[in-house]
Amino acid sequence: MRALAIAWNELKIWLRDGKGLLLTFLMPIVLTAILGMALSGVMSSGADSMPEMEIGLYDAEKSELSTILAERVLQHKDLKKYIHLKEYSSEKELRKSIQDGERDAGIIIPAGYSKKLTNGQSVQITVLRHPEKSTSGQIVESLVAAYTDRVTAIADATQVVANDLLAKPGGQASLQSFVQQLEQLGDDSGDSRNDFVREQSVGKKSVSSFQYYAAAMAVMFLLFNSVNGAKSILGEKRMGTLSRLLTTPTQKSSILVGKFLGTLLFSVFQISFFMLATFLIFQVSWGENILQSVTIAFVYAFAVAGIAMMLASIVKTEESADQLAGFGVQIFSMLGGSMVPLFVFPEVMRNIALFTPNYWALDGFLDVMSGVSWSDLFLTFGVLLAIGLSTLSIGIWRLQAR
Amino acid sequence: MLQVKELRKRFGDREAVSDISFTVNKGECFGLLGPNGAGKSTTISMISGLLSSDHGDVEIDGLSVKKNLMAVKKKMGVVPQEIALYPTLSAKENLYFWGRMYGLRGAMLKKRVDEVLEIVGLTDRAKERIDQYSGGMKRRINIGAALLHQPAYLIMDEPTVGIDPQSRNHILETVKELNKQGMTVIYTSHYMEEVEFLCERIAIMDHGKMIALGRKEELYQYLVGGTSIRVVTAGIHENWLAKLKEMANVQNIVVQEDTVILSTSNKQELIHQVIATAMDEKIEIQTLDIQELNLEAVFLHLTGRSLRD
Ligand SMILES: Nc1ncnc2c1ncn2[C@@H]1O[C@H](COP(=O)(O)OP(=O)(O)O)[C@@H](O)[C@H]1O
Ligand SMILES: [Mg+2]
Numbered sequence: 133m134r135a136l137a138i139a140w141n142e143l144k145i146w147l148r149d150g151k152g153l154l155l156t157f158l159m160p161i162v163l164t165a166i167l168g169m170a171l172s173g174v175m176s177s178g179a180d181s182m183p184e185m186e187i188g189l190y191d192a193e194k195s196e197l198s199t200i201l202a203e204r205v206l207q208h209k210d211l212k213k214y215i216h217l218k219e220y221s222s223e224k225e226l227r228k229s230i231q232d233g234e235r236d237a238g239i240i241i242p243a244g245y246s247k248k249l250t251n252g253q254s255v256q257i258t259v260l261r262h263p264e265k266s267t268s269g270q271i272v273e274s275l276v277a278a279y280t281d282r283v284t285a286i287a288d289a290t291q292v293v294a295n296d297l298l299a300k301p302g303g304q305a306s307l308q309s310f311v312q313q314l315e316q317l318g319d320d321s322g323d324s325r326n327d328f329v330r331e332q333s334v335g336k337k338s339v340s341s342f343q344y345y346a347a348a349m350a351v352m353f354l355l356f357n358s359v360n361g362a363k364s365i366l367g368e369k370r371m372g373t374l375s376r377l378l379t380t381p382t383q384k385s386s387i388l389v390g391k392f393l394g395t396l397l398f399s400v401f402q403i404s405f406f407m408l409a410t411f412l413i414f415q416v417s418w419g420e421n422i423l424q425s426v427t428i429a430f431v432y433a434f435a436v437a438g439i440a441m442m443l444a445s446i447v448k449t450e451e452s453a454d455q456l457a458g459f460g461v462q463i464f465s466m467l468g469g470s471m472v473p474l475f476v477f478p479e480v481m482r483n484i485a486l487f488t489p490n491y492w493a494l495d496g497f498l499d500v501m502s503g504v505s506w507s508d509l510f511l512t513f514g515v516l517l518a519i520g521l522s523t524l525s526i527g528i529w530r531l532q533a534r
Numbered sequence: 535m536l537q538v539k540e541l542r543k544r545f546g547d548r549e550a551v552s553d554i555s556f557t558v559n560k561g562e563c564f565g566l567l568g569p570n571g572a573g574k575s576t577t578i579s580m581i582s583g584l585l586s587s588d589h590g591d592v593e594i595d596g597l598s599v600k601k602n603l604m605a606v607k608k609k610m611g612v613v614p615q616e617i618a619l620y621p622t623l624s625a626k627e628n629l630y631f632w633g634r635m636y637g638l639r640g641a642m643l644k645k646r647v648d649e650v651l652e653i654v655g656l657t658d659r660a661k662e663r664i665d666q667y668s669g670g671m672k673r674r675i676n677i678g679a680a681l682l683h684q685p686a687y688l689i690m691d692e693p694t695v696g697i698d699p700q701s702r703n704h705i706l707e708t709v710k711e712l713n714k715q716g717m718t719v720i721y722t723s724h725y726m727e728e729v730e731f732l733c734e735r736i737a738i739m740d741h742g743k744m745i746a747l748g749r750k751e752e753l754y755q756y757l758v759g760g761t762s763i764r765v766v767t768a769g770i771h772e773n774w775l776a777k778l779k780e781m782a783n784v785q786n787i788v789v790q791e792d793t794v795i796l797s798t799s800n801k802q803e804l805i806h807q808v809i810a811t812a813m814d815e816k817i818e819i820q821t822l823d824i825q826e827l828n829l830e831a832v833f834l835h836l837t838g839r840s841l842r843d
Contacts, residue, residue: 134634134635134637137631137634137635138635141620141623141631144623144627145620145622145623148622148623149622371616371618371619371620371621372614372616372617372618373618373619373620375584375614375618376612376614376618376632376679377635378583378584379582379583379584379607379610379612379614380607380632380635380636381604381607381608381635381636381637382635383604
């Protein structure tokens with residue numbers, strides 16, 4: 133089978149790329165460690181002893197991210213009892229209400245908050261404290277910081293991967309700055325403890341923050357392989373090896389299937405390594421029935437490889453594929469729940485998430501972790517296989533025609 | 535036998551190849567010569583089935599490229615103009631991969647990879663990555679990858695572009711040797727010395743058209759047993775041109791800006807006349823050179839341009 137030889141060749145080329153390996157194999161583990169540990173939850177235990185607070189809010193931005201913070205995080209069902217939130221239409225009014233003692237603390241979300249956040253820049257959310265109610269101020273501050281840190285960390289990760297892994301060599305600087313930010317995130321974690329873990333699960337067991345982020349990172353990092361797989365085809369076109377393949381007695385279909393299998397194999401290899409590593413290093417449980425997790429990993433890798441083929445048939449150059457990776461993966465990860473758990477999202481966004489393959493994969497992993505039967509997973513398998521098959525068909529059909 | 539029949543290819547409103555026909559006999563080394571943009575690569579792409587022609591067909595041992603593409607591909611080894619190899623893999627890994635793509639496997643594959651490394655003279659460095667190679671070494675592996683399945687027809691598109699003289703000589707000797715052993719070769723180049731060195735029969739292309747085709751001696755006859763004289767001046771005057779045209783010695787005259795190219799069978803006399811008339815007309819001659827019998831001169835004669843323009 134020539135398709136297998138092509139797939140094997142592709143795998144070999146990927147495994148030879150040292151920096152790429154660092155980012156695809158090590159990075160998700162590091163990120164899981166940081167997100168899982170630094171932000172692991174003590175909120176539920178701390179919640180019992182929390183005082184009731186009157187909090188004021190001025191949201192100058194009114195964007196998706198700021199609304200999530202205001203409505204979903206601060207008004208999370210466990211917090212609602214303690215935090216009484218009131219929104220003000222200007223900073224002045226908010227300040228006055230604190231001076232008057234009407235509110236214990238105030239939060240000001242500046243304009244441009246979400247843009248900076250997703251660009252990995254630092255943003256200042258101002259927390260105003262009433263001098264006599266400093267505890268409330270601290271709690272609010274840590275909640276806000278935890279949320280902001282988490283979004284920034286993931287936004288950074290996607291940027292770094294997009295810059296370093298996918299783009300041309302020489303992006304070392306961004307990797308370094310990312311590592312620095314991670315270190316800082318680790319230091320901050322002392323006072324930014326929080327847990328947004330799944331509100332409810334289908335199964336019997338609850339899912340830990342570590343498990344959540346392990347699954348989230350696995351899913352997010354695999355998504356990059358769609359772009360990588362597409363780039364590998366575009367790269368062969370640029371290098372002339374694709375033309376050369378077409379001068380050999382190799383069927384076009386074998387070439388396409390080979391490229392698809394290459395991405396699939398690499399993805400399977402990557403996620404297996406990640407699952408094993410997170411289990412060995414952090415004792416992350418991927419569910420009681422590991423076969424279920426493995427099946428999800430496989431069908432998701434299938435979908436990812438299918439998307440790679442479709443992308444290759446649509447995107448013209450490797451540069452545009454990079455740009456797509458830059459924000460595309462970020463938006464998908466955001467929508468699919470890899471940045472902040474989906475339950476904090478408004479209904480509309482949760483519905484949009486249904487169109488992202490990573491949402492289904494993440495949801496599937498979480499289901500397995502909370503312990504479900506095979507039949508509960510059929511929908512997940514079906515959707516991921518359907519995504520894989522349809523994108524693969526579109527890709528092969530469009531590429532065959534060229 | 536490889537027959538190219540009335541190939542035509544159009545890109546937008548530019549006709550890259552118009553009605554190219556030629557036949558390459560078994561065991562022959564056939565040269566396809568022409569400046570950049572002449573349509574050589576486009577022709578090669580249609581021969582190798584990479585590009586479909588707008589008109590015409592190619593037959594190899596009676597098999598049509600249009601109808602029996604896979605069968606035809608097995609007979610051909612195509613060396614592309616650019617280096618089409620995987621840069622992060624070693625030469626050996628590349629050869630193994632391309633061998634598999636030509637349907638080789640097992641002991642046969644290993645044997646052929648070793649033989650090809652020997653042929654291109656890189657056995658010692660086979661384990662190094664392609665991106666660590668010099669331009670010449672890359673070119674050699676680029677050729678080697680097309681030799682693995684021992685093709686009856688070797689089709690090479692400018693295989694020596696941008697390399698050092700040593701590697702170039704090595705490649706030329708290799709091709710000559712392969713041809714001697716019976717491989718039919720189509721060699722494309724814009725270096726006339728290479729084509730002249732390797733090939734007996736030659737086609738010259740320009741602007742998508744075949745402007746000459748034949749054995750070397752036949753092509754030289756375009757020069758009518760004579761020589762081309764190229765005169766570069768500081769500025770041409772009509773009167774001088776008129777005088778040149780009247781000369782009995784001049785068989786053909788081509789004018790390009792300040793340069794005049796004259797064909798003659800009596801070069802000594804013509805040189806004297808050219809200099810004498812130039813002095814009369816106060817024309818300043820900057821260069822005067824004599825182009826002897828070679829393909830460059832044939833090309834110059836046919837197009838009024840140099841191959842390397
Ligand atoms: N894919 C293409 N699309 C448009 N124009 C092309 C394409 N390939 C070649 N050409 C044009 O066709 C002409 C012949 O090109 P080519 O066959 O590469 O010449 P050569 O190999 O002799 O240098 C050139 O003018 C070139 O610009
Ligand atoms: Mg060319």
